[in-house]
Amino acid sequence: MTKTSRRNRFRLKILRALRPWHRRLGLVSALFILLLVLTGVAINHSDDFGLDQTPVTQSWLLDYYGIAAPSHVAQFGIAPSALYITDNLLWQNQHMILEANTTLISASYVDNMLVAIDAQQLYLFNDLGQLQETQNASTGLPSGLLALAIVDGRVWLNTDNGVYQADEQLIDWQAIAPLTTPVTWLSESEVVDKEVVNLARSANLHWQRVILDLHSGRLFGHLTVWLWDLFALALLMVSLSGFWIWLKQKPPR
Numbered sequence: 001m002t003k004t005s006r007r008n009r010f011r012l013k014i015l016r017a018l019r020p021w022h023r024r025l026g027l028v029s030a031l032f033i034l035l036l037v038l039t040g041v042a043i044n045h046s047d048d049f050g051l052d053q054t055p056v057t058q059s060w061l062l063d064y065y066g067i068a069a070p071s072h073v074a075q076f077g078i079a080p081s082a083l084y085i086t087d088n089l090l091w092q093n094q095h096m097i098l099e100a101n102t103t104l105i106s107a108s109y110v111d112n113m114l115v116a117i118d119a120q121q122l123y124l125f126n127d128l129g130q131l132q133e134t135q136n137a138s139t140g141l142p143s144g145l146l147a148l149a150i151v152d153g154r155v156w157l158n159t160d161n162g163v164y165q166a167d168e169q170l171i172d173w174q175a176i177a178p179l180t181t182p183v184t185w186l187s188e189s190e191v192v193d194k195e196v197v198n199l200a201r202s203a204n205l206h207w208q209r210v211i212l213d214l215h216s217g218r219l220f221g222h223l224t225v226w227l228w229d230l231f232a233l234a235l236l237m238v239s240l241s242g243f244w245i246w247l248k249q250k251p252p253r
Helices: 003-044 060-063 194-202 207-216 223-248
Strands: 073-076 083-086 087-092 095-099 106-111 113-118 120-125 129-134 145-151 154-159 161-166 173-176
Touching: 003 207, 060 194, 073 106, 073 223, 083 106, 083 113, 083 194, 087 106, 095 120, 106 145, 113 129, 113 145
Parallel strands: none
Antiparallel strands: 073 083, 083 087, 087 095, 106 113, 113 120, 120 129, 145 154, 154 161, 161 173
16 A cells, blocks of 8 residues: 555545534534624624613522622602612612612602702702702701601701701701601601512613623633633634645645
8 A cells, every 4th residue: 555545544534533523613613603793793782782771680690690689678658659769779760860879768759859868968859850969068968867857848857966957948957956846757668669679689780791791701600711712712623624624625736
């Protein structure tokens, strides 16, 4: 047997062994490329698709990301005009209108406005839920806020330093001492809409983050990043094996 025939037989064995793996790796690589293409297009057009503004509402996915339910949930008023507090978030008509730095205490409508408080600040909105003003100690707001009340269209505050009443413009605060008449401070409803809890969890995760994690392989943990690297290696092997097969089957000129 000549050297040429031995080389041809060896080349044929390599080709027979390589073709099945080339097909298998090609199929896996095609699926991987399809995933990268779809997620890549979604990332490039994230603003057009509104992915950065679309919250994830699937409970299993929120659980997977470890996003727990809020620890403090309160409802003030009756749906559909109720106001909701979930930790430091304020909701109107199931739309988040405020993300405060600390846990919110109370919220209510007064005339054509909406007012909410945390321990150190008062937030004033118009009836559409647009923030108009924030008051704190630097603007003359009493410190150590505890509760909120609406009496005859006026805003009252219960604080660590006593009870205060606002003027009609909600600018100056007058200390009321002694308190001659009892004040009914706003209290949260006993029943809370469960949908608000899901909305509060969804506020911490948007689809843009999920698509980015899927594109990079981080969605399923650090091990998946290595799996993505193996897929990339498989794609490289398909390219090299395909080139080798084409080269060896290329008819002589």
